Amino acid sequence: MDNFAIAAMVRELEELLPGALIRKIYQPDAENIILRLWNRHGDRRLLLSTAPRVSRLHLTEKTFPNPASPPRFCQLLRARLRRLLAIEQIPGERVVQLTFAGEEDNPYRLMAELLGGRSNLILVDAHDCIVDCLKRETRAVGERALMPGNPYHLPEARPRTLLADVSLQVPEAFWQADEFEGWLKREIAPMTPLVARDLAAGVRLGLPAKEVLESFRQRWLLAPLVPQIVEIEGRSLLLPFDVQFLEVSRQRPFASFAAAADCFYGELEGAEGNAGGQEEMQEALRRGLRRVDRLLQKLEQEKESLGGLERQRQLGELLVANLYRIRRGMETVTVEDYHAEPPRPVTIGLDPLLSPQENAERYFRRVKKGKRGEVHLVRRREEARQQKEWLQEMLYALEEADTAEELTAIRAELEEAGVIRPNERWRASRRPGDPKEQVRRLQSPGDFTICWGKNNRTNDYVSRHLTAADDLWFHARDMPGAHVVLKRGQHAGDIPTEDLLFAARIAAGYSRGKDAIKVEVMVAEGKAVHKPKGARPGLVTVSRFTSVLVPPLRPL
Known part of the structure; x- marks a missing residue:
């Protein structure tokens, strides 16, 4: 919640809530507190959330689970707070102060610091001492240590x-x-x-x-x-x-504004609840793509620096052929370069501290070291290329996802790959669905079964488990998209062109090129499709294929 939204919400709450009795306080999870309030305006629920991506406060019509055993901070609030006296925003800051009357009318302040990843709820007594916090900070944050008994200070802010x-x-x-x-x-x-x-x-x-x-x-x-x-x-x-x-x-x-906030965060947390945040996953994938692009650029520069290995070998051979002309202490030697057409003189640099033979060996050592580096460079480039392809496939799958089950499967794969941090809030109650149940199927005009996936896990299942050696496999060339298989079944002989093109159009339709006029699609026999050892889900190599150019199709 930004500063203007907080101010607008407080402006509304100032008219509705002061004087309200606290009927109940409950804490559905580690980051949210619900205050159930009652006054002449009726019964209302005030949500105080310290969730890093959606820290906020607003009235809500939604219901939340009430744990059988209230957590520590919830028990404290129940014991101390009786009536809400006032609510105000610290001018210019994302901090809201809720003033309460407690037992024997003792005043308390609940400080809602809505600061994203540093959000917290802090109960402060009449002496400006911290009674307790929703999130205790055992280490000092700046000059503040958020622990019971410490004096409370507002977060440090730049003067504006x-x-x-x-x-x-x-x-x-x-x-x-x-x-x-x-x-x-x-x-x-x-x-x-x-x-x-x-x-x-x-x-x-x-x-x-x-x-x-x-x-x-x-x-x-x-x-x-x-x-x-x-x-x-x-x-x-x-x-x-x-x-x-x-x-x-x-x-x-x-x-x-309360209704707007309740709707806005309900929709946002719908994605959060389904898969830990669709926007978070997209941003993590884009960061990954930027990193791998920088790596590929760096590896390309290293490749260019290795481009002179053949010339280093030639210079070493020229030194060997002219050892009789070289003496220790020489810094250069000019010899006839018989590698050039026509031969011409070339000056070769020498180390004056080395013997003629050692100078020649120095050039050959450079070549050997460069060759080893070249092998390592080829491997790193291939790994980076595969990583980029996988990230692009994941980003496309995320754009295509339209159900909670699909988002959960993508989230699980990203967590497994270390692209994003595990989110325990959804993991305990949500599991990725079985890929075999998520595969899409239909019959072609000639009654062939066509199957395709919509994310990396279902693509992996289609290519590894559903594609037989004599089936036909399809994928949009050089872009993210679905793996499509046309099952031969009991049909012998050549597959009709109409059915082949129908399957190719589905592969084009479920690819990044879905809005293009025509897309180039790879067509391969199942026996030519292989998953490299250790490759991520959805990554395959194709040893032989042909291509067709077809308009995309997304069958209903």
């Missing part, structure tokens, strides 16, 4: 100018769009990259920076909230106001 400051002015040095955007992100609070980009877009349209900022400031401080979920540049965002200058491709308004 508050947006509510009436004296807020844009220095002349930052009137240009790029400088203006950077200044907003560095110096103003609250501020987010999206809002800074939107205001800078207004400056690019010719509007003065100070007018753009003042207009937004007035809308934010004085205008009613406009709760909505929008899509900008392909990304779904939760906003309490309209953007002015950026293009919005989709917009969903809500009656309250």
Whole structure:
């Protein structure tokens, strides 16, 4: 939850919750606390979440499991808190202070630090001492040690100018769009990259920076909230106001910001719950592709540096043929290069401390060392190439996934490969489905059975277990896609062209080239398809194949 979203949520809660009695507190998991509150507005559930990717607070209509035995921090809150007195945001920060009355009206503050990976809930007494934390920090974080009995201090923050400051002015040095955007992100609070980009877009349209900022400031401080979920540049965002200058491709308004937040995070955690975060997996795969591209570039440079091995061998041979002309102490020798056409003189560098024979051997040692490095380089390049192919296949499978089962299978494979960290929140209750049950099948026009996979594990099952030696195997050439097999079954002789092209079109349709007019598809006999020893799921080598160019097809 960004700074504006927190401020909008607090603005709503300030009107609804003060004075509410606490009916129940429960903790469904290690990162979430639910406060069930009651006042004249009715019964409400306030969610406080410290989940790193979705730290937030908002009213929720959703139900959560209530463990039979309350965890430590939940028991403490139940024992100490009775009534919610006030809720406020620390100005400009992603920290919300909830003030409670406890036993005998003793005051307590529950500090909700909604700081992504550093999010925490901290109960503080009237003497500013920490009673306890949801996540205890045995080590000091900056100058803070978040442990019971320690004094509580707010997280250290860089001084910035508050947006509510009436004296807020844009220095002349930052009137240009790029400088203006950077200044907003560095110096103003609250501020987010999206809002800074939107205001800078207004400056690019010719509007003065100070007018753009003042207009937004007035809308934010004085205008009613406009709760909505929008899509900008392909990304779904939760906003309490309209953007002015950026293009919005989709917009969903809500009656309250709490309703918008509940919907937004419900959809986001739907992906989280199914597979630990689809966006997280995509970003991990893209990082992996960037790393492997850098490695391949480095290996290509090493290959170029090894390109002179043959010349080093020739120079060594020329030295051997002219040993009688070389004396210890010489730094160069000029000899006739009979490797050139026509032969011409060439000057060869020498080490004056070495004998003539040792100088020749020095060149041959370089060649031997280079040859060993060349073998190692070829192996590393092939490993990197296979890794890139696998990452591309995984990214494509993630884009194609549309069920929780498929996302879970992809998550499991990425965890197994060490691309992302294990996520215990979903692993205990969700298991990847059986690949054989996820294979897609249909009959061709000539009644041949066609099977194909939609991710690496099902592709692996199709190629290793469903493809017989005389079946036909298909895959879009040089791009991620499904492994497709046309089962010969009891049919003898050649497979009709119509059926072959039908299977090839499916391979094209379930590939990265699905939107192209035509795609080149490899066609191979099953006996030509092999999985290298130790290769990741879905990676195969094809010893012999032909190609066909077909339009993609995705049968219903």
